[in-house]
Amino acid sequence: MLPPQQRPGPPAREYPFQIDPFQQTAINALEAGHNVLVAAHTSAGKTVVAEYAFAMGLRDRYRVVYTSPLKALSNQKYRELSQEFGDVGLMTGDVTINPGATCLVMTTEILRSMLYRGAEVVREVGLLVYDEVHYLRDAERGVVWEESIILAPKGCRMAFLSATIPNSAEFAGWVAATHGSPVHVVYTEYRPTPLQHYLFPAGAEGLFMVVDERGVFRDDNFQAAVAALQDSTAAAATAKGSGAGGKGKGQAKTGPGSDIFRLVLMVMARGYDPFIVFSFSKRECEGLALSLAGLDLNSADEAALVEGVFRNAVDVLSEEDQRLPQIGALLPMLKRGIGVHHSGLLPILKELVELLFQPGRLLRVDGCPPQPERPLPSLGRYTPPQQPADGDADADAVDGDAAAAAAGCGGAGPEVLSRVDSSVWAVLVNFEKAGKHKQQQRQQQGKLSASSAGDASDDDPGPGARGAAAAAGPRFVMDVLVNVDAKTLPGGAGGSGSHSSSSRGQLPTLLPPGAPGSVAVVLSLPLEHLACLSAVRLKALKDLRSAGARQAGLAAAAEVLARYAAATGSTGSSSSGQPPLLDPQQDMQLSGKEVGRLVSRLEALEGRLAGHALWASKALLPGLVALQHKQGLAAAARAAKKELKAAQGLVLADELKARLRVLRRLGYLDGEGLVTAKGRLAAELASGHDELVLSELLLGGAFAELSPDQLVALCSCFVWSEKSSGSKK
Secondary structure (H helix, E strand, O other): OOOOOOOOOOOOOOOOOOHHHHHHHHHHHHHHHOOEEOOOOOOOOOOHHHHHHHHHHHHHOOOOOOOOHHHHHHHHHHHHHHHHHEEEEEOOOOOOOOOOOOOOEEEEEHEEEEEOOOOOHHHOOEEEEEEOOHHHHOOOOHHHHHHHHOOOOOEEEEEEEEEEOOOOHHHHHHHHHHHOOEEEEEOOOOOOOOOEEEEEOOOOOOEEEEEOOOOOOOOOHHHHHHHHHHHHHHHHHHHHHOOOOOOOOOOOOOOEEEHHHHHHHHHHHHOOOOEEEEOOOHHHHHHHHOOOOOOOOHHHHHHHHHHHHHHHHHHHOOOHHHOHHHHHHHHHHHHOEEEOOOOOOOOHHHHHHHHHHHHOOOHHHHHEEEOOOOOOOEEEOOOOOOOOOEEEEEEEHHHHHHHHHHHHOOOOOOOOOOOOOOOHHHHHHHHHHHHHHHHHHHHHHHHHHHHHHOOOOOOOOOHOOHHHHHHOOOEEEEEEEEEEEEEHOOOOHHHHHHHEEEEOOOOEEOOOOOOOEEEEEEEEEEEHHHOOOOOOOOOOOOOOOOHHHHHHHHHHHHHHHHHHHHHHHHHOOOOOOOOOOOOOOOOOOOOOOOHHHHHHHHHHHHHHHHHOOOOOOHHHHHHHHHHHHHHHHHHHHHHHHHHHHHHHHHHHHHHHHHHHHHHHHHHOOOOOOOOHHHHHHHHHHOOOOOHHHHHHHHHHOOOOOOOHHHHHHHOOOOOOOOOOOOOOO
């Protein structure tokens, strides 16, 4: 499907600069009422699409919702968009501002919760903007994006903004199949912000660029970094063996001798600030910040200004809250130009750190857990060495977070989007509330019915692979008088030979007129078996039911061919000695500009084919036969994959029925499949995999006699995760 043209009339929003082609293409798709997926690097201009979507909502008077995976990103986008449009609201788990606004900014979890409840706001949404949609691949939170996309209101347009992904067409196809509306994929590889990768060997000196801004791997620098790391490790082992003080050079974990301390000094000296240090735990994040206690990056005036901003921000808190250790410990770090940012901070402190970290502000170094597409702008990012958690899955998560952190300056690298199959019971109950699984079940049954009817492939594989189409008969058929080998006819040599069909079998072997063992027959051939049609007509051939009439017809045709060949030889003409071909304009009296254009294109194509070296090659026909056979095998493979997918759907359907039986027996669904009050309670719980257990405990009164301390201890069992063996004690 071609991208739509630009909408006539004035645009919903004008920009003081010339927008890029990919931005204009995405805007045209939204104006045409289609969905769009924009895959581009950070700073390439994806936000322009979101801003235009807000402008469309204000112009056409419908609600627009912008979602993001992070509260920090939602806060930043709210500040930016509210300055541009005014009528903007914010809804996160921490704060709610102007929830009745035309344009709303929220986290994806908030949107899913509103879709589950069928909130009035959702019914008024005309356009959904999903930022950082590549978060769909996240093993834990990816299901949130999947559910919110599936439960999106019918007729609502969607704009997906993402980093560059290799399977964008597959994702767009899933969305199109789910909602029955086209999804345009807008993709650009242009990276406005150059990205460089450096290695800092632990305990060594200096930075080593291993990937430059053109994406070229610098093997010499990498080998130098490895050698420096080996030398540092050997020196540390020698010092430890000789008892010369334990840790070798540069191996101090805290203080001025630590790696992080020396790295920050080097980064500041080179002018790479502001600078982000990623850490994989909140405890280590704060520990790294404390290790920079002897480093002061702000002047006295800047420190005083930071303290004034901090005091104004925390004044909204009560006196008791202002005495929290977290608030008292953060101010001294902020005054020195160092901050921390993680989920354990108070919302107001996280927003304060975000504001101070903006360009031109007073925060030079920020420590935070890694997040894909981190919104905080920085010139440099550093991820310290980590011990992977126990188990392969945790180790993969560490690697994925490290890759996302490393790519955050200029956009995450290519990531494959994969929808996560969730076994959460609350998901099933919520889908029962929305009735979505019944709709998808009907769609799946329709697809299976279509598949069993013989629709094995959506693509036409060519003449060599049309088994299903041949069963129903070819679309266009022509009767042709030919001379064939009698043994290759469907009826064999004993058949009458008056009429045969090749639509359900192999084409009989063609022979020259008068060849031994041949017979004249009338074959019903599909048009794809005919190379061309002649303009010469034999009017004497009227009844070909008898064998003599068919032989006479072949003799007349041979006579015509002989006369054209003789005329060419006697006149010395350069023609091929063949009868003239049927001309659509002169012989068939077809007229119109479109016919003339097609004839001209056909003649040009035939001229190019005739001039090709393979046109007169003897290997052309066997090659075409092999190509048709290959296309047939490819079509058979596609049909087999489609049948396999349908079979897998049947297996999942059986599992779905079993789960629904469990929910009915436990009272979460009634006999008619409607969600009960008990089911609505389970639907609002999101513990991961224990919704039914928590619901049974709540309704069974297990929490009634427990003290607050006991309640916290019991609830913590449902959110517990094992620490890695290499974590700090």
